[in-house]
Amino acid sequence: MAGGLAALLDDIAAIARVAAASVDDVSAAAGRAGAKAAGVIVDDAAVTPRYVTGVDPSRELPMIRTIAIGSVRNKLLFIVPAALLLSVFIPWLLTPILMLGGLYLSYEGAHKVLEWFGVGHDSAHDEPAVEQGPEAEKKVTSGAIRTDFILSAEIMVIALNEVSEEPLVTRAVVLVVVALAITALIYGAVALIVKMDDIGLSLSQRDSEGVQKFGRGLVKAMPVVLKTLSIVGVIAMLWVGGHILLVGIDDLGFHPIYDFVHHAEEVVAGLVPAIAGALSWLTNTFFSAVLGLVVGLVVVGVVSVLPFGKGHASKSESEQSDAGAH
Template sequence: MATGLVALLDDVAAIAKLAAASLDDVAGAAGKAGAKAAGVVVDDTAVTPGYAMGFTPERELPIVWKIALGSLKNKFFFLLPGALLLAAFAPWAVTPILMAGGAYLCFEAMEKIVEAVKGEEVGDEPGELALSSEELEKEKVQGAIRTDLILSGEIMAISLATVADRPFPIQAASLALVGLLITVGVYGVVGLIVKMDDIGLHMCRRPGTLSKRVGEGLVRGMPTALAFLSTVGTAAMLWVGGGIIVHGLHEFHLTPIPGIVDQLAHGASAVPGVGAITGWLVTAAASAVVGLVIGGVIAGALHLWHARKGAH
């Protein structure tokens, strides 16, 4: 009886060790995948606050909450099953899908750059002016969720490519963990951003010179902070999109461009003491240049096509 109990405890201990090892594998794979998707996360964080702006303060957080729920639905109901099906039945399609998404990010970034250069400002559309506040809120939330679907698709595809060599259960758990943590992180930061001016106003009303100064700084600094965040988001789209395309070209053995990027990064990495930082900066900058060219070609072709279509 004692021997049987000892054997049972040994089995339980072995199962516990196996479960712990599996959790370590999932955490490690999720961390690696999340790091690879960091650039898209920056873009997602930069884009989303704009959808909650222009509403009354009491509606800002509920709007962010609705978008966050839509993001979770995108990831867990559509993208996660789709990514796992790709990994199981068509792993060869992951790289082309990544490259297509990367090209879209480059195009979107180029469009933002063109708008900034031309000085175009996006105001209220005539259709929006005719909507009630509830209808406009619904429309904004739906637009944000559609944008999130594209960005979340890139996150899932990048994460899948990172853990493609792992067993299926590790892939599924890693993608689920990445999707959950990124959603919580992104929309937690977005919620803080959209309420920062309200926090500043609250601090301005509190007694004390320091509190008032900090509050005034938050209120006055938020427009600049949002503009900076938008610039960072655009840059992130370029270096992430360009980096995905460079990696895809390498996978297909189309080596001239990846070779140039690798040579530049290798040279920058040789700087004593700060090689890791300079290597990353040069890689990001070279990838951004590739993204700028790709985005410019796509944007130019689409504008030319629309111009000819309008002429006819």
């Protein structure tokens, strides 16, 4: 009996060691996957604050919470299962699907750039969602969740690519860990950013003169920070969308554009070897953003001549005419 118990304890210990090793493997794989997707995570964090810019402070955190919940739902219910199934049965389809996401991001980014120059501007969007009512707020959060879906899909595909050689169960666990971790990271950071002015206001009412001064500085700085993040978010959409298209086109067999960018990276990196990596990244980012803008403008043009595009334009012009008449 004692021998049997000792054997049983040995088996349990062996199972525990295997389980511990598996946890270590998953943690390491999740770390690698998360690091590879870090650039897109930053993009996601930069894109989101613009959706609550100008919103009543009391509605900022509820809107961010709604977007975060939608992001988790996107990842766990749709993106992760779809990515795993595609990776098992039709892995070649991942690239075209991701490129559709790149087209959407490029379109959204180009549309915003045109609005900066007063082209296709919809004055209704100047009014904060909370002042337009619950339906407008719902529309804003829905748009943010749709954009998050594209960014989340790229993050998950990047993560999946990092662990593509792992067993299916390990891949699934890694993707779930990455999905939950990046959502907490992104929307925790976004919540902190958009509430920084409230934090500054609270600090400005403290007894310490130094703390008060720091708090007032935060309050004054936050409108500029949020405006800057809004611009960065648009540029990020063009960058990410363009990079998806750049890599996807190359993967599908058309190499000239990617080869040109790669050659430009090497040339620029060779100018200052000490910061070759940074120069290479900046070069790739620049050309990715340019490609995203060009493709996005083409898509905007195509959409504008389609029936639903024309209808939207006519509606906007009609609303502006009515406003002028009043």
